[in-house]
Amino acid sequence: MASLSTPPVGVFLVLALSGDIEAGPALLGATAIVVLTAFLLNPYGADLAQVTRYARDLSNGVETPPPALRTGLTADLLAALGQLRRTWKAHNADLTTLVRFHESLIESLPGPLFLLNRQRRIVRANLAASAIFGRQLQGRDLAAMIRTPALMDATARVLKGGAGADVEVSLRGPTDLDFRAMLEPLRESGPAGTVAVLTLHDITALKRMEQMRADFVANASHELRTPLSALLGFIETLRGPARDDAEARERFLAIMFDQASRMSRLVADLLNLSRIELNEHTRPDGLTALPPVLKRIADGLEIQAGQRSMTIELAMPPDLPMVKGKADELEQIFQNLMDNALKYGRQGGVVRVEARLTDDLPAGLAGRARTAVAVAVRDEGDGIEKEHLPRLTERFFRVDAARSRQLGGTGLGLAIVKHLVNRHRGLLTIDSTIGVGSVFTVYLPADGA
Incomplete structure (x- = not known):
């Protein structure tokens, strides 16, 4: 405003110095011009100050309502600033949408x-x-x-x-x-x-398929050789010296049936294990309540237990939480463990199955879950030597191979249990005391763990 009033004031100053007007009127005129200029420009100055503050707030990211202005010139300036703001917000929204899309794309891979x-x-x-x-x-x-x-x-x-x-x-x-x-x-x-x-x-599935193909050929050829040799030997005998021996024929046919049944179980377990290993790296979806599963298995094994005068005792709290997993695969785990307990436990003994919620987890599970449901299957068998415990879940490993075959075992049951437990991101522990029995405990992450 001072710069706008300077030229008129200068005119009065020149006239006063040249003597064309007296100093008093010159001073009065100059003062009047300054006051009038200030009066006329004051609304513009106030509006410009508000527009400046508004622009500063916008640059700092502060959302404030547009100021109320009194002059048309500054109103036009504010309108242009508002249009610039809307354009900037639309551009910023487009950029934000693009960034979020890229973020979602990366996260969804x-x-x-x-x-x-x-x-x-x-x-x-x-x-x-x-x-x-x-x-x-x-x-x-x-x-x-x-x-x-x-x-x-x-x-x-x-x-x-x-x-x-x-x-x-x-x-x-x-x-x-x-x-x-x-x-x-x-x-x-x-x-x-x-x-x-x-x-x-x-590429885990591809690698496992390659390894399983090689393992299947090696293991199957080894395990099938004995029963196949027995079958061929009996067939040769029946076609030769025992052709007309009815008693020998009946005895040999019974043995051949047992050997063929053993091969059938072996092939079934091998195929089952191959399927489990193929999907082991993928965790199953869904939740399962364990008490009905354990009760159903115990009921199904009641006749087998009765043949050896044994009983199965279940102990589990009514509020046992559900676990993450598939019911049929979990049933396979505990079916194998309880079946083994009946086979290798003492005649007339008790198989105890105890389920509980625990936060005292083994080292291998502590970093992956906060709580787990622990299911312990306890037998009253002869026990297992400590040096054999680490190898029990290996394919075809048997502490007593002759007894295992006599009982109809394929040597794959605990391997199947181990891989199914791994698929459920759980853990299997084995403890045994000679002359007392063995305890196989499966830890499965509880719902919400």
């Missing part, structure tokens, strides 16, 4: 994904990666989680500007996983120095 900086540290990881490696991944060195030398070498080359790489990675743990790791450099550096992307594609 079925395989683990990592964004890496030049120091090999993780800038970002998606949900699939967190599910396998844990939640606190940002800032960690990739080598702290995946120690495969081939992947580390490929990562070093890519981070130095080399071409992408494709290697196989194996993760060993309660459930072994195999991945195809694909590492690619980014054309331009991203936020937080991101220079490369690593994706893991699960």
Whole structure:
């Protein structure tokens, strides 16, 4: 306002100095001009001050209502500022939507994904990666989680500007996983120095199919050789020396039936185990109440128990929580354990099945669940030597092979139990005391654990 009143005031000053008007009127005129200019421009100055504060609030992200203005010029300025604000908000909304879409896209990828900086540290990881490696991944060195030398070498080359790489990675743990790791450099550096992307594609099922094919041939040929040799021997005898011996024929046919039945059970267990191992890395959905499952198994084994004058006792609280898993697979677990307890327990003894909720978890389960339902199957058998306990769940391992075959065992029951428990992300523990008996305890994560 002072600058606008300066030219008229200067005119009065020149006239007063030249003597054309007296100093008093000149001073009075100059004062009047200054006052009038200030009066006329004051609304504009006030409006501009409000527009300035409004613009400053917007730049700081403060949402305030537009000020009420008194002059048309500043109102036009405010309208232009409002239009700029609306355009900026629409553009910002588009950017936010795009960012959220990209975030959702990354998080929804079925395989683990990592964004890496030049120091090999993780800038970002998606949900699939967190599910396998844990939640606190940002800032960690990739080598702290995946120690495969081939992947580390490929990562070093890519981070130095080399071409992408494709290697196989194996993760060993309660459930072994195999991945195809694909590492690619980014054309331009991203936020937080991101220079490369690593994706893991699960090939566990393919690897297991290859291994199972090899194991099946080796194990089946070994286990089937004995009964097949027996069958061929008896057939040859029946076709030769015992052709007309009715008594020998009946005895041999009974033995042949037992051997053929054994082979049938063996093939059934092998196929069952192969199917379980194929799906072991995938956790089953749904919830199951264990008391009805255990009661149904005990009722089904009542006749078998009676043949050896044995009883099955169930003990479980009425408020036992449900567990995560499939009822038919859980039934298979406890069917095998209770059947073994009846086979190897003392005649006339008791098989005790106890279920309880516990937060005192074994070391192998403590980091994966807070509480679990523990189901212990206790027999009163002869017990098992301590050195044999770690191998009980191996395929075809038997402490007493002759007794196992005599009782109709295939050597696969506990292997099936182990892999089914692993599939349910649980744990199997075995304790045994010579002359007292054995306890097989299955820990399954409780609902909400």
